[in-house]
Amino acid sequence: MNDLHRKEVVTCEEMKALETAADKAGLSYYQMMENAGFEAFSTILKHHPQTENALVFCGKGNNGGDGFVVARKLYEAGIQTQVVLVEGEPQADDAKANYQLIQANVQILTADVAIDMQESDLIVDAIYGTGFHGQLRSPADEMITSINHSKAYVAALDIPSGLSGDMEPDEEPGACVKADLTITFHARKPVHCSKTAAKFLGKVVTADIGIGEIINERR
Numbered sequence: 463m464n465d466l467h468r469k470e471v472v473t474c475e476e477m478k479a480l481e482t483a484a485d486k487a488g489l490s491y492y493q494m495m496e497n498a499g500f501e502a503f504s505t506i507l508k509h510h511p512q513t514e515n516a517l518v519f520c521g522k523g524n525n526g527g528d529g530f531v532v533a534r535k536l537y538e539a540g541i542q543t544q545v546v547l548v549e550g551e552p553q554a555d556d557a558k559a560n561y562q563l564i565q566a567n568v569q570i571l572t573a574d575v576a577i578d579m580q581e582s583d584l585i586v587d588a589i590y591g592t593g594f595h596g597q598l599r600s601p602a603d604e605m606i607t608s609i610n611h612s613k614a615y616v617a618a619l620d621i622p623s624g625l626s627g628d629m630e631p632d633e634e635p636g637a638c639v640k641a642d643l644t645i646t647f648h649a650r651k652p653v654h655c656s657k658t659a660a661k662f663l664g665k666v667v668t669a670d671i672g673i674g675e676i677i678n679e680r681r
């Protein structure tokens with residue numbers, strides 16, 4: 463693992479290696495997701511403290527899992543919160559567990575119903591993170607167009623959906639979420655350093671999710 467955990471920018475593959483190392487050292491994937499969701503929630507409210515109505519768009523992977531954690535925290539903070547399942551129910555284990563935790567209190571919407579975005583003052587983009595590859599497909603592309611037309615403050619978890627985490631510095635981005643705030647986890651990915659992607663990222667905040675500390679402790 464050498465000093466990978468000290469790097470300020472890591473590729474998506476390096477990030478996965480860091481998560482594996484942290485899990486082996488005793489910080490479970492579930493706890494990393496909890497930390498990521500909590501840090502994202504705190505950062506969002508720091509930047510948008512007036513939030514009253516939130517809409518959280520979740521994909522079927524672990525980025526969506528982070529979104530379920532954020533939705534739970536928003537609800538617990540007294541904010542009216544709805545979740546949109548962009549691609550149906552979650553497939554990843556920790557995402558499934560966090561989905562279970564919001565069922566009783568958070569209204570769940572699916573991509574086939576009309577979603578009224580006018581009432582929301584916060585949109586959280588938890589559709590895709592480091593696992594995204596290729597181009598956007600339906601229905602995510604239509605949802606992202608609607609997100610970009612809304613007046614809400616948009617916070618992206620890890621990466622604005624549609625952008626590749628490993629994108630080259632001069633690569634032209636395709637269709638993607640246009641965020642006001644991007645909260646990335648542990649370290650920036652190449653996309654967060656790209657000049658062409660900057661206008662879609664908004665302000666970038668790197669959140670500590672415990673990986674550096676646990677790897678340091680167990681060395």
Ligand SMILES: NC(=O)C1=CN([C@@H]2O[C@H](COP(=O)(O)OP(=O)(O)OC[C@H]3O[C@@H](n4cnc5c(N)ncnc54)[C@H](OP(=O)(O)O)[C@@H]3O)[C@@H](O)[C@H]2O)[C@@H](O)CC1
Nearest residue numbers: 491494495498523524525590591592593594595596597620
């Ligand atoms: N691992 C951890 O412990 C932690 C991870 N964390 C979080 O997890 C995120 C990474 O999660 P992840 O690896 O599950 O990938 P994610 O970005 O959710 O998407 C994968 C899904 O998208 C799909 N898909 C891909 N391209 C597509 C396309 N063009 N069009 C349509 N679908 C497409 C793909 O399907 P597939 O192509 O594989 O069939 C798969 O179902 C990371 O960014 C961070 O937020 C944090 O919680 C910290 C701890």
Ligand SMILES: [K+]
Nearest residue numbers: 587590619621
């Ligand atoms: K995202």
